Amino acid sequence: MIKIAAEILAKSKRAVVFTGAGISAESGIPTFRGQNGLWTKYDPEEVASIHGFRRNPKAFWEFSKELMIKATAEPNPAHYAIAELERIGIVRAVITQNVDMLHQKAGSRKVLELHGSFGSLECLDCGAEHCWDEVLPKVSAGDVPTCKNCKSFYVKPKVVLFGEPLPRKVLLEAIEESRFCDTFMVVGSSLVVYPAAELPFIAKRSGANMIIVNLEPTHADLIFDVVIYGKAGEVLPKIVEEVKKLKSYT
Numbered sequence: 001m002i003k004i005a006a007e008i009l010a011k012s013k014r015a016v017v018f019t020g021a022g023i024s025a026e027s028g029i030p031t032f033r034g035q036n037g038l039w040t041k042y043d044p045e046e047v048a049s050i051h052g053f054r055r056n057p058k059a060f061w062e063f064s065k066e067l068m069i070k071a072t073a074e075p076n077p078a079h080y081a082i083a084e085l086e087r088i089g090i091v092r093a094v095i096t097q098n099v100d101m102l103h104q105k106a107g108s109r110k111v112l113e114l115h116g117s118f119g120s121l122e123c124l125d126c127g128a129e130h131c132w133d134e135v136l137p138k139v140s141a142g143d144v145p146t147c148k149n150c151k152s153f154y155v156k157p158k159v160v161l162f163g164e165p166l167p168r169k170v171l172l173e174a175i176e177e178s179r180f181c182d183t184f185m186v187v188g189s190s191l192v193v194y195p196a197a198e199l200p201f202i203a204k205r206s207g208a209n210m211i212i213v214n215l216e217p218t219h220a221d222l223i224f225d226v227v228i229y230g231k232a233g234e235v236l237p238k239i240v241e242e243v244k245k246l247k248s249y250t
């Protein structure tokens, strides 16, 4: 299957890679679903929805620590493999549901962050921008950070919570990329969070070759031409190695 995936990618000129939390699992960041996923410990409605945040920002911050403490996380071989596919002219864009910025850290240049990122923060009440240096001491001490401008308790990282709309421009661009790609490769996503999970179906309807690399089966496996169950950090470098071999023969 790795060889078939590599053959498809080697012929591609505008592939799109669509990633989820699974690609960062080997960088030490827990996923939401699947074995040991965060939803086995936390209630998503309470800690990761905009209503939950408004109701109880403290619960959001306690939960976020699990993701943020890993701010020192480093990309793993899967992130680097995808950046390499972009560098050699095969991948045109990475569409990610992740908020950890590890694709950029690995060298990917065109990254569409469907769910925003933990990179910056803003006050929901007055719009003031905040940086982590201002917020982190309070969060680390177990307190809720407050806005330096209006004193509101609703300073929030610019990540998309359940109940919030996706950034419109990014979503439209992701739809365009999915429609025009020749290969669409999913890595580490359970494909259940909508509208992000609609993108593979858009690519399929537009005639793209479909590849998925995931630890466990997803409900959408049927639409993929190549299905590889395995760890992204092990499978992706092997695919790229094969692609490079094929490219040097053509």
Ligand code: NAD
Pocket: 019, 020, 021, 022, 023, 024, 025, 026, 029, 030, 031, 032, 033, 034, 037, 067, 097, 098, 099, 100, 101, 115, 187, 188, 189, 190, 191, 192, 193, 213, 214, 215, 216, 230, 231, 232, 233
């Ligand atoms: P998910 O948690 O729903 O699913 C993760 C999938 O990855 C599972 O199907 C699991 O089998 C698979 N997986 C686990 N380890 C893997 C590995 N080593 N290699 C390959 N696959 C592996 O994640 P999702 O589909 O991205 O959707 C959930 C939401 O989680 C997204 O909206 C995203 O914003 C958010 N999230 C992001 C991060 C992050 O930024 N790193 C972490 C947790 C959750």
Ligand code: ZN
Pocket: 123, 124, 125, 126, 127, 128, 147, 148, 149, 150, 151, 152
């Ligand atoms: Zn404010």
